[in-house]
Structure formats: C-alpha cells, structure tokens
Amino acid sequence: MHGIPHKIIHPAATGKPLFLPKVGLGVYIHIPFCKRACHYCDFYFSTQLRYKKELVQALAREARLRQEEWAGAEIHSLYFGGGTPSLLEPSELADLLDLFHRLANPVPEVEITLEVNPEDVNSKNLATWKKLGINRLSLGLQSLQTRILQWMNRGHSGPQGLEALKKAGEAGFDNINVDIIFAIPGLELSCILNDLREILKFQPTHISCYELTCEPRTAYAHEVKTGKIFPVEEAASGEQFLTLSEILESAGYNHYEISNYARPGFEAIHNRRYWEGLPVLGLGPSAVSFDGRMRTQNVAHNIRYMTSLQKGVRLCETEILTPSALLNEYLLTRLRLQEGLSFTALRQRFGPDAEQRIRSRAAKWSPQVAEWRSDGFRLTRQGRLLADHLAADLFEI
Amino acid sequence: MDHIRNFCIIAHIDHGKSTLADRLLQVTKTVTEREMQDQVLDDMDLERERGITIKSKAIQMEYTYKGQTYILNLIDTPGHVDFSYEVSRSIAACEGALLLVDATQGIQAQTISNLYLALEHDLEIIPVLNKMDLPSAMPEEVKDQIVDLIGCPRSSIIPASGKTGQGVEDILAAIIERIPPPQGDPDAPLQALVFDSVYNSFRGIIAYYRILNGRLRKGDKVLFMSTGKDYVADEVGTLKLQLQPKDEVSAGDVGYIVSGIKNAREVRVGDTITHAEKPCDAPIKGFENVKPMVFAGIYPVDTDDFEELRASLEKLQLNDASLTFEPETSAALGFGFRCGFLGMLHMEIVQERLEREFNMNVITTVPNVSYIAYTRKGEKITVNTPSDMPDPTQLDHIEEPFIKAQIITKPEYIGPIMSLCMDKRGIIKNQSYLTTDRVELIFEMPLAEIVFDFYDKLKSISRGYASFDYHIIDYRESDLVKLDILLNGDQVDALSALIHRSRAYHFGRRMCEKLKELLPRQQFQIAIQAAIGSKVIARETLSALRKDVTAKCYGGDISRKRKLLERQKEGKKRMRQIGTVEVPQQAFLAVLKLNQ
Numbered sequence: 001m002h003g004i005p006h007k008i009i010h011p012a013a014t015g016k017p018l019f020l021p022k023v024g025l026g027v028y029i030h031i032p033f034c035k036r037a038c039h040y041c042d043f044y045f046s047t048q049l050r051y052k053k054e055l056v057q058a059l060a061r062e063a064r065l066r067q068e069e070w071a072g073a074e075i076h077s078l079y080f081g082g083g084t085p086s087l088l089e090p091s092e093l094a095d096l097l098d099l100f101h102r103l104a105n106p107v108p109e110v111e112i113t114l115e116v117n118p119e120d121v122n123s124k125n126l127a128t129w130k131k132l133g134i135n136r137l138s139l140g141l142q143s144l145q146t147r148i149l150q151w152m153n154r155g156h157s158g159p160q161g162l163e164a165l166k167k168a169g170e171a172g173f174d175n176i177n178v179d180i181i182f183a184i185p186g187l188e189l190s191c192i193l194n195d196l197r198e199i200l201k202f203q204p205t206h207i208s209c210y211e212l213t214c215e216p217r218t219a220y221a222h223e224v225k226t227g228k229i230f231p232v233e234e235a236a237s238g239e240q241f242l243t244l245s246e247i248l249e250s251a252g253y254n255h256y257e258i259s260n261y262a263r264p265g266f267e268a269i270h271n272r273r274y275w276e277g278l279p280v281l282g283l284g285p286s287a288v289s290f291d292g293r294m295r296t297q298n299v300a301h302n303i304r305y306m307t308s309l310q311k312g313v314r315l316c317e318t319e320i321l322t323p324s325a326l327l328n329e330y331l332l333t334r335l336r337l338q339e340g341l342s343f344t345a346l347r348q349r350f351g352p353d354a355e356q357r358i359r360s361r362a363a364k365w366s367p368q369v370a371e372w373r374s375d376g377f378r379l380t381r382q383g384r385l386l387a388d389h390l391a392a393d394l395f396e397i
Numbered sequence: 398m399d400h401i402r403n404f405c406i407i408a409h410i411d412h413g414k415s416t417l418a419d420r421l422l423q424v425t426k427t428v429t430e431r432e433m434q435d436q437v438l439d440d441m442d443l444e445r446e447r448g449i450t451i452k453s454k455a456i457q458m459e460y461t462y463k464g465q466t467y468i469l470n471l472i473d474t475p476g477h478v479d480f481s482y483e484v485s486r487s488i489a490a491c492e493g494a495l496l497l498v499d500a501t502q503g504i505q506a507q508t509i510s511n512l513y514l515a516l517e518h519d520l521e522i523i524p525v526l527n528k529m530d531l532p533s534a535m536p537e538e539v540k541d542q543i544v545d546l547i548g549c550p551r552s553s554i555i556p557a558s559g560k561t562g563q564g565v566e567d568i569l570a571a572i573i574e575r576i577p578p579p580q581g582d583p584d585a586p587l588q589a590l591v592f593d594s595v596y597n598s599f600r601g602i603i604a605y606y607r608i609l610n611g612r613l614r615k616g617d618k619v620l621f622m623s624t625g626k627d628y629v630a631d632e633v634g635t636l637k638l639q640l641q642p643k644d645e646v647s648a649g650d651v652g653y654i655v656s657g658i659k660n661a662r663e664v665r666v667g668d669t670i671t672h673a674e675k676p677c678d679a680p681i682k683g684f685e686n687v688k689p690m691v692f693a694g695i696y697p698v699d700t701d702d703f704e705e706l707r708a709s710l711e712k713l714q715l716n717d718a719s720l721t722f723e724p725e726t727s728a729a730l731g732f733g734f735r736c737g738f739l740g741m742l743h744m745e746i747v748q749e750r751l752e753r754e755f756n757m758n759v760i761t762t763v764p765n766v767s768y769i770a771y772t773r774k775g776e777k778i779t780v781n782t783p784s785d786m787p788d789p790t791q792l793d794h795i796e797e798p799f800i801k802a803q804i805i806t807k808p809e810y811i812g813p814i815m816s817l818c819m820d821k822r823g824i825i826k827n828q829s830y831l832t833t834d835r836v837e838l839i840f841e842m843p844l845a846e847i848v849f850d851f852y853d854k855l856k857s858i859s860r861g862y863a864s865f866d867y868h869i870i871d872y873r874e875s876d877l878v879k880l881d882i883l884l885n886g887d888q889v890d891a892l893s894a895l896i897h898r899s900r901a902y903h904f905g906r907r908m909c910e911k912l913k914e915l916l917p918r919q920q921f922q923i924a925i926q927a928a929i930g931s932k933v934i935a936r937e938t939l940s941a942l943r944k945d946v947t948a949k950c951y952g953g954d955i956s957r958k959r960k961l962l963e964r965q966k967e968g969k970k971r972m973r974q975i976g977t978v979e980v981p982q983q984a985f986l987a988v989l990k991l992n993q
C-alpha cells in the first residue's frame with residue numbers, strides 16, 4: 001500500500017492460490033495518482049495524471065491476468081485506495097467496477113469502499129459513486145484547521161472538509177469513515193477535540209485516528225531533520241491518543257483497533273482482513289497481496305507496472321512467510337485488536353508449545369498493559385501505546 | 398661469535414625508537430625500499446593505528462664495518478609504562494642498549510626506569526641524542542642531563558636523527574666497537590632462552606629465543622625444560638622482516654623455532670630449550686613473574702563461547718606474557734575470566750586483540766587493583782574482584798597498594814600537578830630541580846587512583862610536559878568500601894566496585910547517571926541505585942517506556958514492521974537479564990565511560 005521497495009523485483013510466479021474458500025477474499029485496488037504530495041505521505045503515487053487512463057487499463061489487465069487467483073473465492077470487500085481514487089473519472093471507475101462484477105463473485109453484502117479527498121466531493125460525483133455501487137466512503141479530512149491543512153499541503157480547507165462530510169451524508173452514504181491525524185506539531189489537543197466535536201455532529205460510522213509519523217523521504221521528515229520543526233513529544237502524543245480513545249468511546253465508538261474506531265456493526269470489513277491475516281488480493285502499483293502464507297508486492301512504479309503488464313507480466317516481490325514469521329505477524333496484528341489474543345485460537349493455529357511460551361512471556365507483563373481473561377488477554381489503553389514493544393516481546397525468533 | 402652483536406633500543410615513549418630502527422634497517426639494507434614504511438617494525442594493526450609500539454620486535458641485520466661483516470640483532474622495544482615487561486625480556490637477550498633521548502624533551506621518567514633495567518643486566522649503554530633535526534633541540538642541555546644520569550663521557554653521546562638519518566653510521570660503529578660480542582660456547586650442550594612466542598594458525602606456535610650455549614639444528618630433538626616435553630625442530634632460523642629458515646642457529650644468536658606445538662600451554666616465555674638427548678645441566682634463570690596491577694573480568698558476549706575465550710586467551714598469552722587470567726563466574730554475565738593487566742592501556746589492548754585477532758566478542762567489567770583483606774580471625778585474603786571481599790562482619794581491615802610516583806615536569810606545572818596528586822590521595826615526598834627548567838616530583842599515592850584517568854589528566858594539565866613512572870612500594874591500610882549497583886533492587890555483581898570511601902558518593906552518582914543513559918527503557922520504571930552495604934547513596938529513575946506503536950498497519954506495513962521488530966529482538970539476545978531488567982552490553986562498560 002505504500003513505500004517504494006528497492007529490492008529485486010521479479011515476475012510473479014503463477015500458481016494456484018492458497019485461499020481457503022470459507023475465509024473469502026478482499027480486493028484492494030491502488031490508484032497511484034495525487035494532484036499534489038502531502039508533506040507527511042509516503043504512499044506510492046505519482047502526480048503525472050496523464051497516465052491515468054492507461055493505468056486503469058493496466059489495472060484491468062492485471063485483474064484478468066490474475067483471474068485464477070480470485071476465481072471461485074467469495075469476495076467480501078473491495079477497496080479503492082491510493083493515492084487518490086476520487087480522481088478517477090466516473091467512466092474509469094465504472095469500467096473497473098464492471099470488470100470486478102464480471103470476474104468476481106461478491107457476497108451480497110460486499111463492502112465497497114472509495115477513498116475520497118474532500119475537494120473531489122460534490123453532488124455530481126457523490127451521485128455517480130452511489131449509482132456505481134460504492135457503499136462506503138473514506139474521507140481524508142485529517143484536520144479541520146486550515147493552517148494545518150496548508151502546512152500539510154492538502155488540497156482542501158477546514159470548512160471544505162466539513163462540507164464534504166455533510167454532503168456525503170445528504171447524498172445517502174450511510175457508512176462513512178473520516179480520517180483524522182493527531183500529534184501534529186503546533187496543534188493543541190484542545191483544538192483536535194474541537195475538530196472532533198464538529199465531526200461527531202455528523203455521526204460518521206467510522207473514524208480512523210492516525211498519529212502523524214515521520215516517514216523517511218518525506219517533506220516532513222526533511223523539516224524535522226533540518227531542525228525546522230520538532231515532532232510532538234512522545235508523552236504529549238501518548239496523551240492525545242489516550243484522550244481521543246476516551247472521548248470516542250464515550251461517544252459510542254468502539255476502539256476496535258489501535259488507530260480505528262467504529263459504531264457497532266460498522267467496523268471496516270476490508271481493513272480487518274489485514275489484522276486477521278485474511279487473504280487480500282492487491283491490484284495496482286505497490287499493492288500488496290496476501291494469501292495466508294505468501295505475500296507479494298507489486299512494483300511501485302507506474303511506468304514499469306504498465307509496460308510489464310502490456311507484455312502480460314506482473315512484476316512483484318514475493319515473500320513466503322516462515323512459520324515463525326506467521327506467528328509473529330499473528331501476534332503483531334492480534335494485539336492491535338480490541339479482542340486481543342485468545343489462547344485457544346493460538347493453540348489451534350500454532351500448537352500447545354508455542355502457546356505455552358507466549359503465555360509465560362506475557363505473564364511477566366505489568367497489569368497496567370494487559371487485561372487478562374480466562375482465555376487470553378488484550379491490551380489496555382495504556383498497553384496499546386506499547387503495542388509494538390509488547391508484540392516483539394512475545395515474538396519467536 | 399665475535400661478529401655478532403645483540404642490542405635493544407630503549408627510551409621514553411615517543412622518543413623515536415621505532416623511527417631510528419627504520420634508518421638502521423635501511424642503511425644495513427635489511428628491508429628493501431619497497432618494503433620500507435614509517436616504523437616498519439610496528440606491524441600490528443593496533444600499533445599502526447595508535448602510533449605506538451606495543452610488542453618488542455627482534456630483527457637481524459648484516460653490516461660490513463672495516464671490511465668485516467657483522468650480524469647485528471636489533472630489538473625495538475615499547476616505551477609505554479604498561480609494556481615495560483616487554484623491555485625487560487628484550488634486555489635479557491642483549492649485551493648492549495641504545496638509550497635514546499629526545500633532544501627536545503630531555504630525560505623523561507621512562508628514560509630513567511628503562512636505563513635501570515638495562516644496567517641491572519650489565520648492558521653496555523650507548524646514549525643517543527635523537528631528533529637533532531628539530532629546531533627546538535637543546536643538545537647541550539640534554540647532554541648535561543645524560544652525563545649526570547649515566548656518568549658517561551660527554552663525547553660518547555651520539556647526536557642523531559631518525560628523520561634525516563644523521564648519526565646512523567656512528568651508531569652502527571658504536572654498536573660494533575662498544576658492545577661486547579656475546580659470550581658462550583657453541584660446542585657446549587644447547588641452552589636457549591625463550592623470550593617471546595606467537596601463535597600462528599598455520600604453523601602452530603613459533604618461539605623466539607636467544608642461544609647462550611650450543612647449536613640448534615633443523616631436525617634436532619629438543620626439550621622444553623619447564624614442561625619436560627620434547628619435540629622435533631621442524632624449522633629453525635633467524636628473524637628478518639620475515640622468518641628466515643636456516644640449517645643452524647648457534648650460540649650468541651637470536652632465532653626462532655617451529656616444532657609443531659599447537660597447545661599454547663606448552664610454551665612459556667622464560668623457558669629453556671635444550672637437546673633431548675644431551676641436555677644442559679640447568680635451565681637458564683628465566684624471567685621474574687610480572688605482577689598484574691589491574692584486574693577486570695572478561696566475559697564472552699555469547700555465553701557459549703567460554704571455552705573459545707579460554708583458548709584465545711591462552712594463545713594471546715603466548716605473545717603477551719604479562720597477561721594473567723583465571724576463571725570466575727558472575728551472576729550477571731555467566732562464566733568468564735578474571736584477568737590481570739599491567740595497566741589500563743594494556744587492558745584495552747588485550748580486549749582489542751581478542752576482538753581483532755581472535756574474533757571474540759567480549760564484555761569487560763569494572764577494573765580494580767588487587768587489595769589485601771584481613772579478617773577478624775587473622776586470615777589474609779587477596780581481593781582481586783569485589784566479590785572476593787569478605788563479609789563486613791568478618792572484615793578486620795583492608796589494605797591497598799601504594800606506589801612511588803616519579804613525575805618530571807617544567808616548574809610552571811608544579812602547582813596543577815600537586816593539586817592533581819593531592820586530589821588523588823597522594824603525599825608529596827620530594828621535589829628537586831634536575832636543572833633550572835626541570836623538576837622531579839616524588840609522590841606516594843594509592844595505585845587505584847592512577848589506574849583510571851590519572852595519566853590523561855596529567856598530560857592535559859601539563860600540556861604534555863610531564864612524564865610519569867611508578868612502582869609499587871607497599872600496602873597500606875585504607876578505608877575501602879564495596880559499592881554495589883542495584884537495578885530495581887537486584888544487585889548487578891558485574892558492576893560492583895571497590896573504592897575509597899571518600900570517592901564512593903561521587904562515583905556512585907556518576908554510575909547511576911551513566912546507566913540511566915545506557916539502559917533501554919522498559920515497560921516499568923527502573924530504579925538505578927548505588928549502595929554501600931544496605932545504604933543507598935545515589936539513585937536515578939529511568940521512566941517507563943511510554944509509547945512504541947505504529948499508527949498504520951496494513952498490507953506491506955505488517956511485514957516491514959515485523960522484520961524491524963524481529964531485528965530488534967535479535968539484538969536483545971545479547972542483553973543480560975538482571976532480575977526483571979534487561980541490560981545491554983555497553984552498560985557493563987559504563988564505568989570506563991564515566992568521563993565522557
């Protein structure tokens with residue numbers, strides 16, 4: 001989904017998928033274009049919009065090329081991410097959806113999400129999206145503070161963001177996610193809470209709250225490195241995380257994953273697949289696919305992606321997960337979820353020895369970080385701040 | 398034998414021994430122009446990097462003088478105090494010594510101590526006034542000093558320069574004219590003194606010796622007298638820049654032997670080699686055992702490497718006879734060795750050689766000197782490590798080693814040096830002007846006070862114009878305490894230190910501060926305490942880790958993050974668990990970094 005790998009890229013091996021029919025499949029389609037680069041972003045995208053049409057054709061090629069991988073699987077989710085999928089022309093989006101319906105076998109309640117930027121939200125687009133069968137919008141608000149949005153180099157203002165949220169609701173979208181960012185230098189917690197109050201007035205079904213992180217090779221990272229800006233201190237950022245969690249939970253949202261909140265029944269079906277280790281087929285440059293054992297990532301380069309597909313070849317990097325890697329990923333992702341880790345499930349998947357070892361490692365933790373139940377434990381709010389550290393503590397190497 | 402001369406070059410550190418040796422090797426064409434480089438005999442990487450000689454090095458030269466060809470065996474020696482044992486062994490293989498004095502600096506502390514070593518062995522001393530090319534040379538003044546010190550005729554001092562080559566021919570002539578040829582009977586039973594050895598992974602152990610009597614031929618069956626073991630001399634020869642095999646090495650000469658010995662314990666410096674069939678009557682009096690001054694634990698980073706560490710130390714000891722070690726255990730670090738060193742530089746060099754030459758990863762613990770504890774029952778216990786300390790209830794008193802320190806400096810630095818020495822619990826014993834511009838100060842002070850940073854401090858307060866030499870005089874009663882470090886209440890034995898009570902508070906506080914920097918934050922807060930017995934004298938608190946979590950964890954993020962965390966965890970394997978606290982290796986070196 002993001003990052004530009006600098007490793008050897010080779011044509012994908014074709015083979016029978018390992019997907020288990022009962023867990024179904026999620027499909028991710030990466031639209032690698034943005035009008036401008038946000039200063040904190042390290043997703044793969046290009047601002048060269050002139051290739052857009054050609055790229056959509058390449059996406060279709062990839063979908064057909066990998067038909068075998070999805071044939072027969074029940075599709076539970078389709079997610080258009082980016083980049084900026086809302087830059088797609090209605091016809092382009094229609095073509096992709098059309099192809100999807102022809103090739104795939106979606107369940108009736110399939111979740112179809114479109115990531116949209118507020119500046120692309122207008123009545124006409126909303127109507128088109130609705131008509132094409134998009135049933136979930138993910139709106140990149142990030143903040144309602146125009147000065148912050150400008151600093152981030154976003155393409156919309158605060159009021160524009162709020163307006164987009166309002167319009168989307170009016171257009172009949174009843175499952176809307178709002179992205180917001182915290183731990184922004186110079187943005188007070190009180191200010192974030194004000195924004196949140198404004199947003200909550202529209203009752204979005206889902207809110208993703210991401211901590212601003214400093215990713216290498218971004219404009220933000222450069223500012224930090226050259227001392228132009230100081231990242232928010234750990235303690236303050238932790239404080240913001242805890243406060244957001246308290247407030248959103250009291251407003252009726254489940255803090256079901258470290259960075260994600262949902263009203264009951266509205267957890268993101270697609271995103272959950274990543275944390276549950278379920279198969280996802282990723283199409284488009286830099287997209288990642290996972291079949292439960294093997295992970296591949298498409299080449300993160302639009303031109304190379306398109307030219308190779310013209311020759312009927314998909315360029316990607318492949319990683320076959322070892323049993324310990326599978327276990328470690330299981331631990332890493334499970335601890336992020338509200339339900340935490342179940343010893344029974346752990347034993348069933350990885351055997352009683354692994355379960356015992358992990359149990360005894362976790363038993364040393366302070367009660368402040370984990371909450372024990374009869375069949376496992378989950379991280380407390382405090383513990384979630386240490387999720388990576390704790391997962392690593394359980395890792396097997 | 399009349400055409401052999403054996404000599405060494407001795408001097409204070411940096412007075413130009415190795416550089417002058419370069420010129421001698423050049424003039425005698427012992428090394429080719431292509432092989433030549435500055436201080437060519439300093440062939441260890443560590444020597445080249447630090448610009449000092451660590452090991453004595455023997456090399457044979459040939460020189461024609463007045464129509465006669467002579468064999469000259471030269472031994473270049475180190476100047477640093479920590480390596481004076483190298484000098485004393487070299488002296489045993491020689492009849493004469495070049496005593497170098499830097500013409501810009503004059504006589505310094507090790508000039509004197511090394512001179513005395515040579516005189517004890519009745520060596521013929523050839524005084525050389527070196528670095529004459531420097532504009533700041535003070536030949537007349539320094540000549541006065543030399544005449545005063547040795548009582549030699551002024552005219553016997555040779556002005557020279559290792560840079561320009563001035564005086565080199567005069568030195569060679571003096572070596573031949575003034576140094577007596579070796580005594581000894583080539584036809585008597587073989588008697589050869591081993592003065593050094595080295596481990597070579599292809600050839601086994603190579604021993605260097607000086608033959609006093611008899612001859613050693615290739616293929617001879619030889620006996621190493623102290624172990625009583627015999628071997629066949631697979632190869633013998635003399636020491637050029639490379640080893641030079643010969644059929645025979647005979648009385649008066651310096652050479653090497655390869656005899657397939659693989660076990661480091663079978664070769665001892667100071668041993669006598671003789672023939673198995675026709676042995677000599679008695680071994681040569683070997684070398685006095687050196688007494689290590691500083692002790693520290695050396696532990697393998699990977700606890701499985703204990704035996705390998707032992708083998709490496711044994712091999713290193715072949716080439717460094719002043720190193721001692723014996724096994725010890727630590728609750729924190731597992732199995733390791735308590736090693737004895739001649740000083741801090743020696744300790745540092747040993748640690749580096751273990752890492753470079755033997756690929757060992759080691760942790761070194763807080764160094765200390767050797768104390769003597771007396772119990773109430775009247776027992777006398779040598780304390781080389783804090784855990785040797787008897788229980789306070791059993792302890793009657795404890796004594797620490799005192800040294801006599803000789804410092805030679807310029808008058809303007811007397812003040813600062815005095816206060817430095819007083820601060821180090823020193824007692825001034827004497828102050829005398831060697832010349833109007835040079836003062837000798839004699840102090841008595843505890844050895845423990847000079848072990849750590851004394852030398853560096855001395856150099857910096859005197860801008861390099863102070864030289865320093867010392868030797869142990871006696872043990873004196875002292876108010877020493879064992880300072881323990883506790884992490885969340887658990888004592889870390891490898892961080893305990895023996896220290897004078899007056900220093901304990903400051904030391905304990907600095908240790909706690911340093912550990913706070915070096916320990917990684919963990920889920921809980923960590924109390925870092927310094928304590929004497931049950932009394933806590935310093936404390937720092939390392940706050941708990943607040944936050945370690947990735948915001949976004951989708952598709953490719955998952956494997957990236959997993960790999961990162963796996964790598965971190967791999968690194969943690971090298972940490973030691975003390976109670977609930979994980980301690981990285983660097984923390985055990987905290988004490989050495991207190992001043993940084």
Ligand SMILES: Nc1nc2c(ncn2[C@@H]2O[C@H](COP(=O)(O)OP(=O)(O)OP(=O)(O)O)[C@@H](O)[C@H]2O)c(=O)[nH]1
Pocket residue numbers: 408409410411412413414415416417436448449450451474475476477527528529530531557558559560561
């Ligand atoms: N100008 C000048 N510099 C010299 C002369 N001899 C040595 N030096 C310099 O003095 C420094 C020390 O020289 P070394 O030959 O390494 O001294 P050393 O006595 O062997 O030193 P240690 O073995 O460590 O005791 C080097 O920087 C040399 O270049 C000389 O005759 N003239």
Ligand code: SF4
Pocket residue numbers: 033034036037038041042043045082083084117140
């Ligand atoms: S619009 Fe989204 S993908 Fe594009 S630069 Fe901004 S944050 Fe990144």
Ligand SMILES: [Mg+2]
Pocket residue numbers: 414415416439449450473474475476
């Ligand atoms: Mg030297």
